[in-house]
Structure formats: structure tokens, C-alpha cells
Amino acid sequence: MANPTLLILAGDGIGPEVMGQVKRVIDWFGTKRNLAFDVSEDLVGGAAYDAHGTPLHDDTMAKALAADAVLLGAVGGPKYDALDFSVKPERGLLRLRKEMDLFSNLRPAQCFDALADFSSLKKDVVAGLDIMIVRELTSGVYFGEPRGIFEEGNERVGINTQRYTEGEIDRVARSAFELARRRNKKVCSMEKANVMESGILWREVVQKVRDADYPDIELSHMYADNGAMQLVRAPKQFDVILTDNLFGDILSDCAAMLTGSLGMLPSASLGAPTDTGRPRALYEPVHGSAPDIAGQGKANPIACILSFAMALRYSFDRGDEAARLEAAIETVLADGARTADLMGEEGGTPISTTEMGDAILSAL
């Protein structure tokens, strides 16, 4: 049987550096665990714009659709700030999400024991935190039409459209309930049904899916503003949070920051199963391209490596190997290995991106 295929899109800023360490980890699984992948690489974001004048070339799009999983680094940087909206680095990422139809974005907010002190929150509020945010990723205000800046009378008006069909809500709700089944069986769905009709439909469909097919899951509903408050007040009350594209963008970043170490957090974006039985899938760290430290060997590769662990679990059904990799990372952290972003007030000497890769490989 042919090896499964991975497309690596390292992107901009620290993307290539952190992805360098992921490639070493992939190789390790090929040689040591008999889990080989056929890896190819291509450009996305500013790097693709520089080469082709577009943040995602059609050929790259085709490769992404053909791959068993895509690993993405990060996109964007000040160099591209002045570009037109339509060719900004982010458009490459948004196109991947849309054309691969990656409707379910999984964002774990997990607090690593060794790093609980990094949070701006009190230790007892976040120690042991383990939330999964399921964010709808292919619809809502990110993609709704009409959109744009229009003339109206003698002024301009900026318009975007929040838009959800029953089917779009239904499928992402199912993915949240499925996940909850493998966790603590609790889903909290967040919207603004008190203000937005799209939120009313959201709430109704989510409840219907639960009642019809997931009676074993405890479902609650919360307004998104209250959700933001509760995340700050007592985040451990949550197991799985289900929400739309825009609320999910904000709430998942809020939740991520509760852990205090953004350089640690991976994400998975999943679509429907293809002929192979595997979902279309893209994995990427939550952190951005961090142009201020790019090229200096300072970046923390863990989030990107944990994104590969998510690929092992969600694309290749190798939760066992994912757990092995995650355990290696916990060991390394417990042993005190710290990249610059993980330096606390105690100080100490940070290790480089490559040294962190070395440490993880030797722990494996």
C-alpha cells in the first residue's frame, strides 16, 4: 500500500523554522515507528505571493485537495500589510479552508502542568485546563455575500453578511458531539440568539441534532458575550465549546491565551471524509508568523509538532502514536527545556528551535 501523503505549506515568518522541526519528527516516525509518509512541500501566504503574485497558486490548491493531510506553518507579515485585500497572505489560508471545505476547526486549549505559571490567570483557575473549541470554519461572516465597500448616497458603507444554513450548522454540531463522546460528554454552544436570527437558527439546529442523535451528550447554550466572561472566570467548567466562525475566532484565541503559552497550541481543521475514508484535513499551530523573531532560531516548534500529533490522531487514526509524541513533549517540558517564549520570571537560558527539536527527538 502506498504511504499516506502530507503536503507541507510552511508559509511565512517562523513558519519554515518550526516546520523544519516537524519534518524531523515525521522522519522519526517513518524510520522508527514504521509510519512513513510521502511528503511534498509548497508555498502559501506571503511566500506564495512573492513567487506567484497570489497567496495560493491553483496548483498548490490542487495538491492540497489531493493530499491526505496538509500541514501549515503560519502566514502573514508586515511586508504584506499594504497589499490589496484579495491577495493578502490570509486569503491563501481562507481559500484552503473554503475549497477543502474544512468546516470543523478543532482548537484545544490545554494547560500543560509544567507551564501553568505562565498564565496571567491564577494557577488554580487554569491548572489542568482541557477544553476543546469546535469552530465552524467555512461559512458565517467570513464568506457570506454580499460583502464589500459600496457607495451609498455620498458616503461609503462596509458590508459583510453572517449566513448559516441548517445543513452547515448540523454538520459542525455533529462533529462537536462526536468529539464530546470521546471526552466528557458535555457541549456548550455559543451564539447571540438574543440579538441575531442566525443565532436563533444555530441554537435550534444544534438542539435538534443533540435530541435526535446524541441524547447521551449534555448540551447547554450560552450567549457568546457571557461565554467570553465564563472563559475568563472559570474556564474549567467547559468540555467542548461549539461556536460559529467569527465567535470561534475570538473565543478560541481568548481560551488559548488562558493557557499563557500560545507557542504550545495546535489546531486541526477537518472536512468530510474523502474516498480514502479520511477527512480532508489541515493542521496548523494557533500562533501566527511572528515576523519579529523570524529567522533567529528562537521560535517554539511545539505547537506545530503538536499539530502533527493531531494529524496522527484525526487523519491517520493513530491516537497511540499521537499520544507517544505528546508524552515526549510533556517529558521535555517537565525536564525544563524552554524556548524563549517560555522563559518565566525566574529567567534561565532559552534553547533554540533546533535544540527543542533535538530534545523532543531524544525523548521519543
Next chain:
Amino acid sequence: MANPTLLILAGDGIGPEVMGQVKRVIDWFGTKRNLAFDVSEDLVGGAAYDAHGTPLHDDTMAKALAADAVLLGAVGGPKYDALDFSVKPERGLLRLRKEMDLFSNLRPAQCFDALADFSSLKKDVVAGLDIMIVRELTSGVYFGEPRGIFEEGNERVGINTQRYTEGEIDRVARSAFELARRRNKKVCSMEKANVMESGILWREVVQKVRDADYPDIELSHMYADNGAMQLVRAPKQFDVILTDNLFGDILSDCAAMLTGSLGMLPSASLGAPTDTGRPRALYEPVHGSAPDIAGQGKANPIACILSFAMALRYSFDRGDEAARLEAAIETVLADGARTADLMGEEGGTPISTTEMGDAILSAL
């Protein structure tokens, strides 16, 4: 000269209880500080629905438009959850905001020294926190058309429209810059210009207003998801935050919760000046109607009393008297007076809503 007029809309849940203490404070200013108001009262929210079948009667709307300032308690409660969207308690509040054209919503997130321990954040992260969030309140996705739930093919679709004109952005930006001038002269504007065209227009207009008329103000721009992260990570980096209606709803609640004591936070919603020279204005606590503790004398009246202090400052140009009231509240807190919501881990005996009112009056 006639006394200025105040319309009190106590609303639902704990609204009437906390407003009861505000009325005592208003009386005190009338008798002791020669600052008398003509006060009238009416219904809003569920209370108005129970009486009239609508969450805001047209007569009440007319009174609100005629008053020099409106003081609102809180709206909503489980009793009204099953009502149709169009007559839910919240619609009363949203109608007031819209018809009074209260485009600038001021939400201070302030950490009281005596209460810094209540925050779920580490003390050094929040002690001394003093942010002002300026939220656009009469436009955006809250009011944009088209909106509703429509049939499309064989399924339903929920639609809302995010919509901002240049004029709407311009006026709220000015109010943020004016406020910043009286504070630390820093404004951070938040949107999702990387994804939404309405955010691009927002950013452009805010920058133009700053460059033309507020060169003394330091303006920065931040994506709203990063804004949520930064609020959690290091909130003291901010002075004034300017944002739209929906982002403002979420970010201001997130910021409010940083302080750990929601029962302390007031808000002001301001419109354009009327013939009197005063802005149209509505003042309300940030907390909700807390139906679970309503009628038990447990509610903290401070947020509602501080909302009246904001009225003194922003409607009646009596910053001196507002400061007097705020100082009395600080004194009371420093002396250890605590309603049930302010009980920490040390325990102690909470005082009642009325006792807190007593304490504040005697500190005055």
C-alpha cells in the same frame, strides 16, 4: 431653572432592588448637594411585556426621548425565554438604544484596589487596571438588514448583516478620541480588517479622523481576536479601546470579567447633544437581571449607583459630584462592606442590598 429630568426604568430581576438604592442616592444629592432631579419611572423588558405585551411601550419610548437621562436596571429572565424574538425583553433595550441613537457605549473596566483579589487573573496583571471600552451601539450586525430566517431550497438559512457607514464610524471614533484626551491619550481600535471589508472601512475611517483632528492621540489598530488575547495577557497595555457593536459586546464583557467583580461595573450609552446641550443618554450596570437572586436583597447595587455617577459626569457635567460618589464607594469597600457577590475565600458575612445603600449614604 427647572430641574433636569431622569427617567428610571428599573426593569426585571434585581433591577428594581438595585435601583431602589440609586433612588436613595439621587435623593441625597437633591437634599445635601442642591442637585435635584425630577425623577419619573416606567417599565422596560419583561416587566413592560407583562403589563403591555411589549418590552417597551411607545409612551415609554417618548418619555425616554424627552428625559435628560435614562437610568436602566436590567432586563430579562427565564420567564421570558420562550417569547418570540420580537417581544423578548432585550428588544426593549435595543429599541431604546436605536431610537435614542445612543451610538457611543462607554464601558469602563476598572479594578478596585479593595477587590483586586476577586479577579481570576493574577493580582499584578489586574491591580490598578483602568480601561475604557468605547463600543459602537446603534449599528453593525445588531441592526443591519437583511436579517431573519429564510427558506432557501429545501432548508432554512439564518442571515444577519454587518453594516457600517463612514458617518457611523466617524462619530463613534470622535467620541473615543475625545475620551482619550481626558485620559492617557491612547486609543486602540479593534476589528477584523483581515477578513471583513466592513473592518477595512472601519480602520480607514478611524485613522482618517485621528490624522485630521486628533494628532495628539496615539492610535493603534488590532485584530479583534488578538484584542481578546491581549486583554487576557496584559490588559494594562490599553487605555481606550474603540470597537464595533458585536466585537464590543464580547470584548467589553471579557474586559469586565478581568476585574472579577461584575457587580461593580457601570456603563453609559451616549448619543448626539439635544437642544439642551446634553447628549441623549442612558446609564445601566453591566451586570444582568440575575433572576436567580432576584427579590432576596442579595444584589450588589454598586454598579447601578456608579452608573448614576457616570450620569453626573457625562450628562450633567458634574464630574466633581461623580468623583464624590465614587470616592464614597471606594471608602465603603476599603472598610470591608461586601454584598454576597463580593465574598472571597476568607468568608465573612455579606451585607444586604439595602445595607450597602446605607453604607454608601453614610460614607457620603
